[in-house]
Amino acid sequence: MLVKLERRAHPSRVMVAGAPLAAAVLTILGGSVLFAALGHDPVLAFHAFFIAPVSDLYGLGELSLKATPLMLCAIGLAIGFRANVWNIGAEGQLIAGAICGGGLALYVGPSGGALLLPAMLVAGALGGMAWAGLAAFLRVRFNANEILVTLMLTYIAGLFLSYLVYGPWRSPTGFNWPESSDLADAARMPRLLAGTRLNLGIVIAPAVALLAWIFLARSYLAYSMEVGGLAPKAARYAGFSQRRMIWLGLLAGGATAGLAGVIEVSGTIGKLREVVSPGYGFAAIIVAYIGRLHPIGIILASFMMALFYIGGEQVKVTLGLPSAITGVFQGMLLFFLLMSDLLIAYRPRWTGMRRASVRRPSDADA
């Protein structure tokens, strides 16, 4: 062994902040290698992926537009992840929110007033909470693993949306496309900036992040959840209810994901269709991690992830590469982060060509 890992006495603060940056740099390097391997000039490809999409106002607007749902989903997920509640079905909760909020708008129709939009947001959040709450109930009552349940519920939500837009909610004037009628003006998010598609969502998402920050930093409940995540035995000893943690962790994720869903429908898309999200709910898992499960970090990370999405669309147009390459970048980013995280708790030590030193049994179990 040339390099030996030694446990640090204290976690490295430098690496806590540095690992996401290191991961971002490594992903960009890795991506350039990938582009070169696919026979493209890495500099050109890099420009097409990371620079060109955000070099004008419209592009920046699109970036913020994609950052919004990622930010929202990731904030809710982070609250659960802190307590070791593994909600990986934010995509399904997003769809549930889109169905409930969009459904309300379709039901009310063009007669909706000023209260319609707030009502839709509430309906969307409640829809996401209901979908996540189902997983929480099954976990608390029957001990069913929330990873698998939330994921299966995502498939079911997607199929249900598909049923709605192929069946009862299909637009009568839509030439048989699987989509609903356009939402009425009262049901649309107000646009914020001429020359972009930016809408009110970009204000709502950071506001939710701010609320989450206050909740996480100030509330006893959030503290007890964090203890539950870091030291489950200590949490049990302190009498923190595990059931409450599971409920709260999942409901928080469901609420923000549902909100993201209704904002997508009401803001960007303007109707319900078979696919309302290109995997924002899954990408948000990575955003939550890159953002260190902290609201401010998540805001930054969501813009980085949004860049991957529009970069993927850009290289599809300019280089003819499949846009699915975004997923490759997302995976790489999390790989590199998890790899860099090793250096938070451990210090690599060069041991040269010698054999690893003899272990003393008394050192076991640090």
Place this chain on the structure above:
Amino acid sequence: MLTLELFTAIFIAVMGAGTPLVLAATGELVSERAGVLNLGVEGMMLVGAAVAFAVTAETGSAVAGVAAGMGAGMALSLIFGFLTLTCLANQVATGLALTIFGVGASASIGASYTGAALVVTSAFKIPYLGDVPVFGELLFSLEPLTYLSLLMAVAVWYFLMRSRPGLVLRAVGDAPESAHATGFPVIAIRYLAVLFGGAMAGIAGAYLSVFYTPVWVENMTAGRGWIAVALVVFATWQVPRMLAGAYLFGGVTIVQFHIQSANLGITTQFLSMLPYAATIIVLVIISSNAMKVRLHTPAALAKPFHADD
């Protein structure tokens, strides 16, 4: 009335639908028995499917395709192993990253084949035995990979429960510190288990794209990798139960297809929900007996191990 031909047809269909689940779940079961929870099965299956499809399309050889799919699954599992075993990363997060990576990578690999179909002639029959009426057809004319899946499941059962190396593997999953103190290379054994899981997931993907539905469609595994992970939990980490579960799910898939073609007026989307809903229901039934699940869960499942800590 259930005629013999109908029974044979249903039997073959259920075996075929269960095969990818048996393959993937067998691999995951070994990995988890060694204490490693790899949630990247779906991603490994997808990349295996894409690579196998591409190689079969280019070379015309299904054998080369399956081998390439297996290699691709192993390559992905090696990334997982490096991160979780060498870099001690969180296994849940790494597995999710592997699946996201695999979804993107498979779609990129398969992009130029979207909608393309493979012409695989798989009129495979075991010589002589396959020609025996009824039983020959019933038992000896399934897909070669279906036999492989059964063979591997039995071999893994024997390995884990009846062989000494299998005992060591289980020790590594239950008490890595003790195994390490006894002198067994915990990390190396876990690497091998993870690689085996990757190879099996790759073959499972190859089976789907080359034999089962030989047309490339993005995300063609449609959650089967996740269902395989769930199957291992249902089976409380035991091979015979895992087999039963896989064919139960194969059966659910087939029932869904038959109702669909019988045109009973049930919407397609609701039928397509069946396997996912069934997964939740079975998970709830099995998990509600918390004691039993805890008793069988490998004690060190998903816990990183570092010898010098």
